Amino acid sequence: MRVHFIAIGGAAMHNLAIALHLKGFKVTGSDDVVFEPSKSRLAKHGLLPVAEGWHETNISADLDAVILGMHAKADNPELLKAQALNIPIYSYPEYIYEQSKQKKRIVVGGSHGKTTITSMILHVLKYHKKDFDYLVGAQIEGFDNMVGLSDAPLIIIEGDEYLASPIDRRPKFHLYKAHVGIISGVAWDHINVFPTFENYKEQFTKFIDTIEPDGTLIYCEDDAALKALVNNYSNIKSLKILPYVAHEAIIKFGKTFLLDSEKEQLPLEIFGAHNLMNLNAAKLACLEAGINEKEFYEAIKSFKGAARRLEKLAENDDAVIYKDFAHSPSKLKATVEAVKQQYPERKLIACIELHTFSSLNRNFLNEYAYTLNHADEAIVLIDDKVLKQKGMEAFTEQEIFDAFKSKDIKFFNQPEKIKAYLLTFELRDANLLLMSSGNFGGIDLVTLAKKLLYN
Template identity: 65%
Template sequence: MRVHFIAIGGSAMHNLAIALHKKGFNVTGSDDVLFEPSASRLAKYGILPVQEGWDPEKITADIDAVILGMHARIDNPELLKAQELGIKIYSYPDYIYEQSKDKLRVVIGGSHGKTTITSMILHVLQEAGKKFDYLVGAQLEGFETMVGLTHDAPVIIIEGDEYLASPIDRRPKFHIYKADIGVISGIAWDHINVFPTFDNYIDQFRIFAETIQPNGRLIYSQTDEVLDTMVSKLNVGIETIPYSLPEYTIDNGVTSIVADGKTYGLEVFGQHNLLNMQAARLVCESLGINSADFYQYITTFKGAARRLEVVGKNDNATIFKDFAHSPSKLTATIAAVKTQFPNRQLIACIELHTFSSLNKDFLNEYAGTMDQADKAIVFIDRKTFEQKKIEPYPAEAVKEAFANKNLLFFNEPVKLLAYLEALNIANSNLLMMSSGNFGGINLIGLKNNLL
């Protein structure tokens, strides 16, 4: 089987390329820019493009399938050549479905928590010695790639993103997988550039629920009022299974689950993670793993990359980095750290750099999200405004949107770094939240200076 990737360097795309190469496919690809770690990982398997750029000469009639990444444009010369030759063109979710249509498909959706829920399930299945395929949105300890595809695994666990599939397929990715077991962790408006109203955004999750196969099941958080209302109005032939917070304790900075008279100490913490754990437990029960075994296996789960990841710590301070960028993720992450360490000051810094978060009409969704932090900092790199062709707005507009007059605002990485390096973080936690990189600030270097 010969497949060609247009925009092979993307996070999901290069992982799928490696997975298909390992499965025995003949894989080629192109991209106009290749960053690390994609370039090194593709090179390791001998599938790194010889040079950057698009070359329609690479598209020949003997290619069985072209897989099109979201980064490519609709006038991409390789795409146009493939269309001209009549080669079958897939988005990567299309091709994941193509490779898993004879397997049991578990699809985890939601505005927040889906990477963590997927990661928890994979961890438990691996600990239990089960065979499975997977697609997850973060690099996990114990997994070489973010995509795993085999000939013989009976089940695939898929993180189901609601963003669009490809430049020529405007469906949300999770609509394509046709789940047998679906999960929705919660609904909080995101991707405003694609879903201009909250009602339109909610509709995507309703459609996802309607794509679950007959006699399948939907596992969902009943603690989310919007989601609970949506599920109550569904008229589909599937089983709906709600979950909520389990019984738990926090003792000396360690969170433990209490179940059936036993206590299980955890490596992770925060109510959002406890809810994620219940979703993962219900999926694993559906796959034949009982609750007692699940809780035993989950005690060694350390979290997904950049999800409350410890950058460094000493006896009285910890520096965390987290992927949080949307309002709901920001609120949950701050609450988790403040609850886990109630006697420590919390210094929380969020970088806004996605289209949604920088949209002035959306910015008010952040009102109150940083209120639990003792010091709240918002950073928007002035270069991000330029790159996204958005008119910059002043500190006062940010403070007003966050409804927090004491909030500090920075738009230059050098000034933010100088402020952070001058902090005394004794008896404090520093929480750095972004889906970007804080304008290139080296968090390890910051950690070394502060600790």
Template identity: 60%
Template sequence: MKVHFIAIGGSAMHNLAIALHKKGFEVTGSDDVLFEPSISRLAKHGLLPQQNGWFAEKITDNLDAVILGMHARADNPELLAAQQKGIKIYSYPEYVYEQSKDKLRVVIGGSHGKTTITSMILHALQAAGKDFDYLVGAQLEGFDTMVKLSDAPLIIIEGDEYLSSPIDRRPKFHLYKANLAVISGIAWDHINVFPTFENYIEQFEIFIQTIQPNGTVFYAANDDILGEMIAHNQSPVAKIPYKLPQFEVVNGVTLLINEGVKFPLQIFGEHNLLNLEAARSICGELGISAHDYYTSMVTFKGAARRLELVGKNEVTNIYKDFAHSPSKLKATIKAVKAQFPRRQLIACMELHTFSSLNKDFLNEYAGCMNEADTAVVYIDAQTFVQKKMEPYDESVVKTAFNQQNLIFFDNSKALKDFVSAQNLQSKNLLLMSSGNFGGLNLNELASYLLNK
């Protein structure tokens, strides 16, 4: 098979390219801009384009397929050439389905927790010695790539609700046709694509409709909006709730309790314990006992940037987290406060995505940082320029967050100076963003704070 990737540098795209290369496909690709780790990883497998840019001549008649990434535009020269030649064009979720249509497909959906739940399932399957393929949205310890495609009979897919490609406006998770599925919760996101909450909820209703006959969806019992949607859904599939397991926190360690046995976990927070139960529900369907599953979770460290411990000493822990939406922000802050109730919490978050920066959406953040002892919001002033959005000042942010003592920065140096000046004695620091705080090196910052 000869496959060409348009926008090969994307996170999922370059991992899919490597997976197909490992499977024996002849893979080529293009992109107008590439970043690490895509550059190094593509180069390692001989897949790095010789030069950046789009080249219609790369679209040759002997191609079996073109895979189109979301980063490309609808007027991309290579896309136009492929359309003119009549070459089959796939979005990456379409192609993942094409490669897995004869497998048992497990799809993890929801507004939050998708990566963590998927990672937990992969960790448990690996511990059980199962053969499986996967697509996950973060680099995981013990896994070389974020995508694996082989002859395995099973695939675990993180099912994102964002659009599939510039010419396919369907959410990705509609295309996988799950046999087993999870919905972790529903909290409005992607306002640029789904302008109303009702329109956003509708995507999850359609997702349930795509589940195959005799399929099952597990859903979070604590989510009232999700529960109401499930109650009215007419799809003829099994709908099974999951809820918080029994647990206790002792000296900063969460112990999960199952049939009188206590399992010390490296993760914490009620949201993660719910994620853990979602994964257990799936693993039970895949033949892994509850005891074996919980035993495997003792060694699970979490996915990258999901309450990831950057550094610690006897009196301070410093975490970084991908949280950026209101529900994720609130859950992450609550988790750290509950785990360390005697320590104050400095919580810093970056408004970075189109949705989070949208002035019409900003009020969704009201009260979500109230549990932090010190709340800091950062916006890189250049982000407004890059996204062609009208900038606003700190008064707008404070009003939206409904927190007048909130501290605001739009300059990364000022943010770094503020954080560097903090005395972290008996305090934790939580850094939350889907961006990079204007290029701050969080590892260096953490090292300085812990050793000063």
């Protein structure tokens, strides 16, 4: 099979390219720019484009498929030539489905927790040496690639609700046709695509529609919006419905212990109510995949978490500094609450960088109301350089106070200033939580953490 990737440098795209290459496909690709770590990983496998840019000569009639990334535009010259030659064109979720038509498909959807739930399932299956394929949205421990394709009878897919490609405006998770569908929660996101919460919720109803007949729906019944959505779903009788809540656990001396069905205490590497809900979703999915309860508990004890999710940057006897991918309101609230509940006796300094299109939209900003209330000190960064790049107006301090419903927030618009402020802290009996889908304007967070704890 000869496959060409347009916009091969994307996170999912380059991982799929590597997976197909390892499966024996002849893979080529193009992009106008390729950043790290995609660049090094593609180069390692001999897949890095020789020259940047889009070149019609990359497209020839002997290609079996073209896979189109979201970074490309609808008028991309390579795409136009492929269309003229009638070469089959797929988005990457479409092609994942093509590669998994004969497999049992477990698809993990929801506004939050997708990567963690998927990672938990993969960890358990790998621990017990099961044969499976996968697509996950982050690099996880024990897996060299974010996509794995083989002749396995089972595939675990993290199902994103964002659009499939520039010419396919369907959410990705609608394309996988799950046998087992998971919805972790429904909290408005991607305002640039789904302008209202009702429109956003509709995508999850459509996702349920795509579950194969006699399939299974696993959903979090603690999420009021999701519970109402499932209760109002008209065709629910054709599915097996498995609701879940947070798994029972206790906290002792800053450590979380899971209580299994026999009330035995099992130490966990992860913590937080949101992760205990994620864990229960993963457990139900693993049972559907042929793992029994005892096997699940045996494996999950060693799960350390997904990349960029409550990642520990530095720790001493008096403090821990975490980095987290949290950026949407629901993720922000859950992460702050998790750290505070794990260390109730310690002061919590919570710092969020608003970076995404949704979070920087004035019509959406009020969704952050009260999300930082569990922090003892709350800090918000909106980098003026990012706003300038996006062509957006700067925010005032009052707008941030009004949106978060708090006047105690410290607001910064330059990364250098927030760094200087953080370095004034003496972290004793205190934890620092740094949250962003960006990079805090390029601040070296590991070096910053070490300075705060060890200097």
